[in-house]
Amino acid sequence: MPAWKRNCGNDACPADKRAPVRDAVAEMTTMTTTAETVDAFHRGKFHLIQPLGQGHRSGMDAMLLAALVSCERPCRVADLGAGAGAAGMAVASRLEEAEVLLVERSPIMTDFARRSLALPENARFAARVAVLEADVSLNGKARAAAGLPDDAFDHVIMNPPFNDAADRRTPDRLKAEAHAMSDNLFETWIKTAGAIMKPGGQLSLIARPESIAEIIAACGRRVGGIEITPILPRAGENAVRILVTAIKQSRKRLVLRAPLIMHAEGAHRFSPQVDDFNNGRAAYRRR
Amino acid sequence: MPAWKRNCGNDACPADKRAPVRDAVAEMTTMTTTAETVDAFHRGKFHLIQPLGQGHRSGMDAMLLAALVSCERPCRVADLGAGAGAAGMAVASRLEEAEVLLVERSPIMTDFARRSLALPENARFAARVAVLEADVSLNGKARAAAGLPDDAFDHVIMNPPFNDAADRRTPDRLKAEAHAMSDNLFETWIKTAGAIMKPGGQLSLIARPESIAEIIAACGRRVGGIEITPILPRAGENAVRILVTAIKQSRKRLVLRAPLIMHAEGAHRFSPQVDDFNNGRAAYRRR
Numbered sequence: 001m002p003a004w005k006r007n008c009g010n011d012a013c014p015a016d017k018r019a020p021v022r023d024a025v026a027e028m029t030t031m032t033t034t035a036e037t038v039d040a041f042h043r044g045k046f047h048l049i050q051p052l053g054q055g056h057r058s059g060m061d062a063m064l065l066a067a068l069v070s071c072e073r074p075c076r077v078a079d080l081g082a083g084a085g086a087a088g089m090a091v092a093s094r095l096e097e098a099e100v101l102l103v104e105r106s107p108i109m110t111d112f113a114r115r116s117l118a119l120p121e122n123a124r125f126a127a128r129v130a131v132l133e134a135d136v137s138l139n140g141k142a143r144a145a146a147g148l149p150d151d152a153f154d155h156v157i158m159n160p161p162f163n164d165a166a167d168r169r170t171p172d173r174l175k176a177e178a179h180a181m182s183d184n185l186f187e188t189w190i191k192t193a194g195a196i197m198k199p200g201g202q203l204s205l206i207a208r209p210e211s212i213a214e215i216i217a218a219c220g221r222r223v224g225g226i227e228i229t230p231i232l233p234r235a236g237e238n239a240v241r242i243l244v245t246a247i248k249q250s251r252k253r254l255v256l257r258a259p260l261i262m263h264a265e266g267a268h269r270f271s272p273q274v275d276d277f278n279n280g281r282a283a284y285r286r287r
Numbered sequence: 288m289p290a291w292k293r294n295c296g297n298d299a300c301p302a303d304k305r306a307p308v309r310d311a312v313a314e315m316t317t318m319t320t321t322a323e324t325v326d327a328f329h330r331g332k333f334h335l336i337q338p339l340g341q342g343h344r345s346g347m348d349a350m351l352l353a354a355l356v357s358c359e360r361p362c363r364v365a366d367l368g369a370g371a372g373a374a375g376m377a378v379a380s381r382l383e384e385a386e387v388l389l390v391e392r393s394p395i396m397t398d399f400a401r402r403s404l405a406l407p408e409n410a411r412f413a414a415r416v417a418v419l420e421a422d423v424s425l426n427g428k429a430r431a432a433a434g435l436p437d438d439a440f441d442h443v444i445m446n447p448p449f450n451d452a453a454d455r456r457t458p459d460r461l462k463a464e465a466h467a468m469s470d471n472l473f474e475t476w477i478k479t480a481g482a483i484m485k486p487g488g489q490l491s492l493i494a495r496p497e498s499i500a501e502i503i504a505a506c507g508r509r510v511g512g513i514e515i516t517p518i519l520p521r522a523g524e525n526a527v528r529i530l531v532t533a534i535k536q537s538r539k540r541l542v543l544r545a546p547l548i549m550h551a552e553g554a555h556r557f558s559p560q561v562d563d564f565n566n567g568r569a570a571y572r573r574r
Binding site for chain 1 (some may be wrong): 301499502503522523524525540542544545574
């Protein structure tokens with residue numbers, strides 16, 4: 001976990017600051033017993049049940065990803081590789097007319113998502129969020145049959161798993177699965193995104209800077225008008241993430257935007273703008 | 288020309304602020320009569336003869352590109368597609384032990400470069416700068432025979448020509464030639480750069496943000512440890528250029544650096560850092 005994720009300066013800092021609220025044997029369909037936490041996001045506006053100490057844990061990345069979705073009217077949003085559902089639920093929590101489909105192939109993680117949606121704390125939006133256990137890399141008819149029809153979504157969001165040498169060393173099976181990136185991950189996932197979005201629909205993703213070329217190549221002629229925003233922990237530092245949006249069938253040129261800077265100089269807290277994104281008080285709009 | 292180039296806040300602002308110093312029929316090997324200017328760079332430390340009103344005119348881009356070269360000891364530098372020689376001469380002017388080869392296929396532009404080197408104002412470094420009329424896209428033996436042997440340079444710099452709809456409308460033949468980008472320009476030029484650099488040698492280039500994926504793809508396995516720095520006119524604005532460096536045979540990950548911001552908020556002048564780069568007082572070093 002990069003250092004900037006450790007400084008979330010927030011009521012909802014699940015991975016680092018908060019003690020687990022609930023350590024329990026999960027009621028799951030697997031043989032595994034898994035300790036878990038219930039973490040508050042958006043300053044308590046929604047809650048997420050996540051496995052503790054194994055599996056991918058959502059935090060800042062998911063909240064920034066969710067901030068990329070901006071729509072005033074009713075809209076349909078697909079969260080590809082949703083994990084426990086943090087990003088998709090953050091969209092549903094902020095946008096009162098959004099209907100969100102959480103797409104995740106791991107039955108363990110979809111179970112977490114379903115249980116989160118059953119929490120009383122999430123009743124405000126739970127009826128607008130559905131969970132689909134499906135593999136994002138499916139193609140054509142198999143994809144549609146799995147519940148992902150073409151031209152159906154106004155927004156597709158994704159925080160695709162990544163791996164590197166450090167991740168591969170982990171013995172954590174759940175995390176390894178979440179972080180196991182195939183060689184063509186962006187190509188595969190963005191192909192699916194391009195298919196299931198309506199014309200004019202928006203793809204949004206968060207990724208590491210070193211994936212920038214792979215992402216642009218995968219966008220290809222499927223989605224255009226790419227906007228890339230580097231995320232810097234502090235002014236002058238290297239980017240730790242990039243935010244990327246693109247529009248289906250747009251032919252506009254790529255735009256490299258000014259960075260988002262997480263922390264003001266010398267400050268431990270988030271900058272006000274980033275704090276707004278992290279807490280569901282604002283969208284980060286396209287230009 | 289982007290707006291930020293119009294605000295060079297500098298003694299050397301050839302394209303916009305300065306009246307032509309010398310309008311003359313050029314003594315050239317072509318049939319064309321060409322008005323020209325002699326422009327001061329690095330606050331008068333070197334001068335450049337450039338065609339006026341046609342052809343690519345060098346300015347800020349060339350100075351920023353030159354700032355990417357950092358070497359304390361004697362080093363060999365190739366400027367690919369050197370045009371009138373602004374970037375290469377800026378390197379020779381700042382680095383007293385650099386030997387620079389200006390590589391340019393247009394005989395009109397190499398003539399300008401040779402005449403600039405003959406100016407008394409450039410006597411300080413002229414003996415360390417050579418001009419080679421050659422096509423950067425040559426391959427293998429033809430490239431070596433043209434004067435570009437393999438594994439010969441510590442640094443290769445390039446400000447490759449680009450075109451777009453606006454450029455294609457221009458009836459200016461010289462400019463059209465300078466800006467005529469083949470489909471595989473970066474692939475072709477970076478292939479040459481990779482061949483003629485010593486192992487560990489540094490590629491440096493300046494380009495438009497929309498070329499970022501093409502550049503990274505062209506770097507491929509030839510050069511690694513890519514560092515990309517967006518250039519923003521002002522804080523919060525979109526990038527207008529990217530600075531890219533990479534090292535031959537490096538396997539390090541790509542780094543997306545904090546942007547260079549040309550102008551402080553509300554200021555017409557360059558920021559002190561950018562002013563230093565523009566005037567040959569500092570190098571922009573790799574991390």
